[in-house]
Amino acid sequence: MTATFQSLAAHCGIAVPPMLERLLADGRTRYGSSREDWQANWFEYTLRAQPLLSCVYDLEWIDAANAAQIAEQWLHPRFQDGRGFLPFAISGAGDAYCLMRTATGEAAGAGMVWHDRGDSAMDAAGFEQFVFARLVESALDFEHLLDDFSPAQARECVLANLQAAASYLSDAPAQALRSLAAAAGPVADDSTGMIDEDVAARALSVYPAFESPRFAVVPRWECG
Structure with missing residues (x-):
């Protein structure tokens, strides 16, 4: 069965936030209509905020299939002390930007999980x-x-x-x-x-100050 973010969310136990759901539905996380389209027109697309966050350093949106692979082979609760993750983007080095919940199932925040470090933290409350x-x-x-x-x-x-x-x-x-x-x-x-x-x-300051305690992460190469 083809993975979708909704099916992955149900599997991970982390709901797709309304904003992300709208971005996905509107095609705002896509890199052109095809690889060839992106390669030919990336300059203009980037200037026009296609995809959204095109101005952000080292962030690449991923599709549901890639997100499912990361969640299954690395950021799965069975490897990560019960913590759940829903990846939505990666860095050039393969670090994962994720929605994440605590081991006790508290509300999900968002942040980056480094592929080669032993700990991480939520960067934002949502x-x-x-x-x-x-x-x-x-x-x-x-x-x-x-x-x-x-x-x-x-x-x-x-x-x-x-x-x-x-x-x-x-x-x-x-x-x-x-x-x-x-x-x-x-x-x-x-x-x-x-x-x-x-x-x-x-x-x-429009958002309340947010600070997350760091938590252990098992590096990618140690999972499987």
């Missing part, structure tokens, strides 16, 4: 906060985009993502992203960001 924080961080520091884009183009990419994400977020975070975009003026030729730390801190 998927929306995770997306919001990654976008604010990209506005603060877009240096990673400068290998392929000029500072003005990097700014365009981040702005497109802020505007696109605002239509998926709840009211207060959506307005915070719009305000952040409005505060971002033109950038210089040597710029590596479009807002300062004070603007970023004000934007991030």
Whole structure:
């Protein structure tokens, strides 16, 4: 049977958040219509926030089949002291961005699980906060985009993502992203960001402060 995020969620015991469900339904996690389409048009797609979070450092959305493979072969409760994970993206090194719950089954947060480290932590209390924080961080520091884009183009990419994400977020975070975009003026030729730390801190304060205790993770190569 073909894996879907809904079937994987039922298997993992972690519900697909409404925002992620909408992004999947709208095709906002896809890299073009095909591999060939993406290879030919990745520059324009990235500038237009396709997929969403195209401005974020080292994050690649994955499909349900890849998520199921990661959840089954590595981030499965039988390997991870009862903790459940629902992967939705990866880094270039194979680390997994996941929704995750505690061993006692408490509400899921979101964060990255390193493939080669013995512990991890939730980065955000939920998927929306995770997306919001990654976008604010990209506005603060877009240096990673400068290998392929000029500072003005990097700014365009981040702005497109802020505007696109605002239509998926709840009211207060959506307005915070719009305000952040409005505060971002033109950038210089040597710029590596479009807002300062004070603007970023004000934007991030729309969510309650969140800190997660670290927990043990069995590295990928030790599972199976």
